[in-house]
Amino acid sequence: MTNESDRTAAVRIDWDAQAATFDAEPDHGLGPPEVRAAWAERLRTWLPGHPADLLDLGCGTGSLALLAAEQGHRVTGVDSSPAMVERARAKLAGRDAVFLVGDAAAPPVGERLFDTVLVRHVLWALPDPARVLRHWRGLLRPGGRFVLVEGVWGTQTPVGVPAGRLTALLAPLAADVRLERLSEQAVLWGKEVHDERYALVATV
């Protein structure tokens, strides 16, 4: 799993300062139409086929949340960075979506339950992912699902969560865990990548 130095590096990232330029990366802002279409297509296969309550944790500027809302889902987004949340609110203005400032590890959603917990590129930065996954499991309705998009970034000094480790952590919490490897789908990233990128879709 993620080691302590990965998490220390993540904690050092000033996400508020990153917010203004975050969407400049093709896979963050989903600006290029082909990148946007590729993520929309992936989401369509990962998310429920009917309008669902979706919890997007560490939602950033709301790029994936917007795609999900466009597909008819009701989105609650949580991010610890007020600047990220401000951008997400602006991006989804007028949509069936709410955004909260809070900790993804313990989202401030009270007793609410969701059909899907969607998390992209956040779990690697959270302390004690096993505990966090158990907490998220408690936020899902029966038959709900996790959609976790993670990876190990960089080849010189890799940072992240290998698919095998995350699959093993999810296995006790879900009836079915499906791994989809994404490294070879360059269109998702706006470039060729040579590190590990993947999604796990797990039904509880």
Ligand SMILES: C[S@@+](CC[C@H](N)C(=O)[O-])C[C@H]1O[C@@H](n2cnc3c(N)ncnc32)[C@H](O)[C@@H]1O
């Ligand atoms: C790499 S970005 C990913 C953003 C978004 N999920 C996406 O895929 O575009 C990581 C995000 O996680 C947020 N984040 C980091 N640690 C967090 C925590 N403990 N609770 C909530 N959000 C957190 C950051 O503010 C940032 O917006």
